[in-house]
Amino acid sequence: MAFKPSRRFVILSGLAATGALVVGYALSPFSTLDRARRLTAREGDLMPAAWLKIAADNRVTVYVPHGDMGQGTPTALAMMAAEELDADWALVSAETAPADLAFANGALAKGFLAGDMSIPRWLDGSADFVGRKAAEFMSLQVTGGSTAVRFTGVIGMRGAGAAAKAMLIRAAAESWGVAEADIVARESRLSHAASGRSASYGEMAARAASLAVPDDAPLKAKAAYTISGTSRQRFDIPGKVDGSTRYGIDMRLPGMLFAAALNCPVAGGTLKSVDEAPALALRGVKKVVTTADAVVVVADNTWRAQRALEALAPVWDEGANAALSSASIEAGMNAALDKGDFDADFAEGDPEKAIAGAARTVAASYSVPFLAHAAMEPMNAAVSVHDGMVEIWSGVQDGLGCRAVAAKLAGVSMDEVTVHQLPMGGGFGRRAFNPMMAMTPRHIEQAIAASRATGAPVLVTWSREEDMRQDYYREASIARLKAGLTAEGRIAGWVHDFAERHDPPEATAIHYDVADRTARYVSGTNPMPWGPWRSVDHTVHGFTIESFIDELAAAAGADPLAFRLAHLGNAPRHKAVLERVAGMAGWGTNEPGRAKGIAMREAFGTIVAQVAEVSVGDDGRARVHRMWSAADPGEVVNPATFKAQITGGAIYGLTAALHGGITVEKGRVVEGNFDAYDMVRLGDAPRHEVEIVESGARLGGAGEPGTAPVAAAVANAIFALTGQRIRSLPLRQFDLKTGAQIARA
Amino acid sequence: MVTLTVNGAQHELDVEPDMPLLWALRDVLNLTGTKYGCGIAACGACTVLVDGQAVRSCSIAAADLAGSSIVTIEGLKTGEALHKLQAAWIEAQAPQCGYCQSGQIMAAAALLAEIPRPSDADIDAAMTNICRCGSYEEIRAAIHIAAASA
Ligand code: FES
Ligand code: FES
Numbered sequence: 001m002a003f004k005p006s007r008r009f010v011i012l013s014g015l016a017a018t019g020a021l022v023v024g025y026a027l028s029p030f031s032t033l034d035r036a037r038r039l040t041a042r043e044g045d046l047m048p049a050a051w052l053k054i055a056a057d058n059r060v061t062v063y064v065p066h067g068d069m070g071q072g073t074p075t076a077l078a079m080m081a082a083e084e085l086d087a088d089w090a091l092v093s094a095e096t097a098p099a100d101l102a103f104a105n106g107a108l109a110k111g112f113l114a115g116d117m118s119i120p121r122w123l124d125g126s127a128d129f130v131g132r133k134a135a136e137f138m139s140l141q142v143t144g145g146s147t148a149v150r151f152t153g154v155i156g157m158r159g160a161g162a163a164a165k166a167m168l169i170r171a172a173a174e175s176w177g178v179a180e181a182d183i184v185a186r187e188s189r190l191s192h193a194a195s196g197r198s199a200s201y202g203e204m205a206a207r208a209a210s211l212a213v214p215d216d217a218p219l220k221a222k223a224a225y226t227i228s229g230t231s232r233q234r235f236d237i238p239g240k241v242d243g244s245t246r247y248g249i250d251m252r253l254p255g256m257l258f259a260a261a262l263n264c265p266v267a268g269g270t271l272k273s274v275d276e277a278p279a280l281a282l283r284g285v286k287k288v289v290t291t292a293d294a295v296v297v298v299a300d301n302t303w304r305a306q307r308a309l310e311a312l313a314p315v316w317d318e319g320a321n322a323a324l325s326s327a328s329i330e331a332g333m334n335a336a337l338d339k340g341d342f343d344a345d346f347a348e349g350d351p352e353k354a355i356a357g358a359a360r361t362v363a364a365s366y367s368v369p370f371l372a373h374a375a376m377e378p379m380n381a382a383v384s385v386h387d388g389m390v391e392i393w394s395g396v397q398d399g400l401g402c403r404a405v406a407a408k409l410a411g412v413s414m415d416e417v418t419v420h421q422l423p424m425g426g427g428f429g430r431r432a433f434n435p436m437m438a439m440t441p442r443h444i445e446q447a448i449a450a451s452r453a454t455g456a457p458v459l460v461t462w463s464r465e466e467d468m469r470q471d472y473y474r475e476a477s478i479a480r481l482k483a484g485l486t487a488e489g490r491i492a493g494w495v496h497d498f499a500e501r502h503d504p505p506e507a508t509a510i511h512y513d514v515a516d517r518t519a520r521y522v523s524g525t526n527p528m529p530w531g532p533w534r535s536v537d538h539t540v541h542g543f544t545i546e547s548f549i550d551e552l553a554a555a556a557g558a559d560p561l562a563f564r565l566a567h568l569g570n571a572p573r574h575k576a577v578l579e580r581v582a583g584m585a586g587w588g589t590n591e592p593g594r595a596k597g598i599a600m601r602e603a604f605g606t607i608v609a610q611v612a613e614v615s616v617g618d619d620g621r622a623r624v625h626r627m628w629s630a631a632d633p634g635e636v637v638n639p640a641t642f643k644a645q646i647t648g649g650a651i652y653g654l655t656a657a658l659h660g661g662i663t664v665e666k667g668r669v670v671e672g673n674f675d676a677y678d679m680v681r682l683g684d685a686p687r688h689e690v691e692i693v694e695s696g697a698r699l700g701g702a703g704e705p706g707t708a709p710v711a712a713a714v715a716n717a718i719f720a721l722t723g724q725r726i727r728s729l730p731l732r733q734f735d736l737k738t739g740a741q742i743a744r745a
Numbered sequence: 746m747v748t749l750t751v752n753g754a755q756h757e758l759d760v761e762p763d764m765p766l767l768w769a770l771r772d773v774l775n776l777t778g779t780k781y782g783c784g785i786a787a788c789g790a791c792t793v794l795v796d797g798q799a800v801r802s803c804s805i806a807a808a809d810l811a812g813s814s815i816v817t818i819e820g821l822k823t824g825e826a827l828h829k830l831q832a833a834w835i836e837a838q839a840p841q842c843g844y845c846q847s848g849q850i851m852a853a854a855a856l857l858a859e860i861p862r863p864s865d866a867d868i869d870a871a872m873t874n875i876c877r878c879g880s881y882e883e884i885r886a887a888i889h890i891a892a893a894s895a
Pocket of ligand 1: 780781782783784785786787788789790791792801802803804
């Protein structure tokens, strides 16, 4: 494989229509490349692509236009570039790229430059959809065949490395008067055997920088990889074991003040008035600042600000959502589903007819609650407004998108805003701000207002309660599924109706053989603020679809694994992961008092099949002892971090399945802290074995796919163990010994 | 005035009697390695050692700790040498986002001080801090690695 002009042309031709602009800057000296160079390069540095720098001292720096949320993205991307460059891994490091258009990637650049708002909403996350999504790859895994996948993951990092290597070889050939073909590039060294000459990459960097970027730099065959596909230590870890990594919340600036904020407790409400006096009377309090929907107390430390905030009694205009409750939202969803004003994700054949003609019909209704992200680091931002500039330090998933949003909030142009993108204490979608997404970074807005009002840099830190009650939630949803079963136990007809669809659009896809199928949704039933939550709609449909498949298997009197395999005639990759996980888990055998459940989901290009082993305690609670996952991401860059993402993603999904539920009463979120919104802890975490199936398919994600099947695997295990079919989450609302519902989610 | 001994150094702090140790460390002494996660002793992100015991610093007043020896994540190294738990944490590649890990490591330090070779059950009982990223298996592995090293 190589970068052929035609290939480049194809991608460039997508510039206007499909957002492949960035390729231009990756491989051509576009103006953005010059800008990127100015921002990151010093004299004598070679930077053939905006993402890669080889310095005269032979060090290689990879600029990663994504925030670090802990999935090892910077390391994996550097591995991809270093592989093609044939760099000495010990000389390679990664840095966060400036939040500048020169480092925009793929579709994001398109949205910004062309002002094209028709980008699918799931691209929203952006410059760091990737960080969030792929964990491993700088690509929008959701897109399947999109140029963004190939561009950012393969052409971006790999292409940059390959181009740089070709330029170094050419520079050496010219300098030594020898043929390029006789030069070997390995471990950051160029050598020419016949003449015995050799030079480091760094020594050739300046000369190479004057050469044209090649159109046809060859990419390595996978069999020749020495870095990619091996487990490498992550760059970010040393700073995370000695307390030296500075997250947004740790930002400290000379003269900085600390602030706490109270937002209108009802979504969409506004601040009417507040008597500032009780706060101002307290020690250390500098100022009370208000925004349209929040009160912010600025003090000389966070605790004083928090305490002073508690002394205030703001008067809110609660607005249209003042009477909203979980019950009213659920009633609204059911009414809309009854009314049946649907849009369809897909509609093939005639499912109603197929079901009517089947030997029997199976139907079930499922519900899932709102979920908060609850990243360990509460929302926060440090802002310094000075000399007409707005300077922001915060952990955000999309530095560039955040810059655009912040400019709007501050009422200034993007050129007047600088975003310093800091490591995030968890993101999971919550920190993905950009102009196309409905999430407003109110903490940043508040810090801007506070810095303007005080003339000092201000760090606004939300309390855990604000973080949880002012989230942008995974939607609550209700799903009604219906299918026919033939006398032979085959699925005939599939109707999947549900409330509230977000992204990605393929989240309702099923890979089982059923010709007549449809997935339809109703919208507008759900006024709570929405945000992408680890694996987005897959968390909803992974539970409902994979539970319902289990119901069909039971109705057909079939083993859940065998039933699935029998319906995967057109999906060999899916079949392979299911078979693999069944083998790992010893499917068909159970320890006394325990049972296993199975589920499978394809999300963001990665197929994950999971088995959960469950028992029920005397307290009526489910306990998940062990899990097994087989995952096919096509190909894997850093296997250790990939596995950690699958197990971590599964814990995220397990927390949701067991405990997760945000309830709304009088327009307010009830749960405010971990005492009411509990988490799986070490002692409850299952032992989890992960195996990777490398099918060679297009690169898939790592951070999210492990979350999607968990709830169904656990619920299906509970059915196998107790005969109780779980159709509503979280599990904590049930006493599984008696089958009683003990609490409302 | 409160006199605090943190990582071997004495500090005079002019803070209210009820100011939590967490905020004294973070906002007054600028020791930001100790994290805020919940403020109600429910997550463990703020865990430090007080006279060798793991304590959730958000829920104890700085003023009550005069005369105690406080160790934070910043004080775990000896000079530049990593504590064996920190080295084990790197070896096991335990952190993901890393935000909870200061607290996890301090909780593990208290555990190893009490039980040098903890069993899985000991680890389950002692390590109750939340890791939202779900790095629990790596944390368990890291504790075993540290316990096995001299
Ligand atoms: S911040 Fe202290 S336990 Fe959570
Ligand atoms: S590593 Fe992110 S919370 Fe533990």
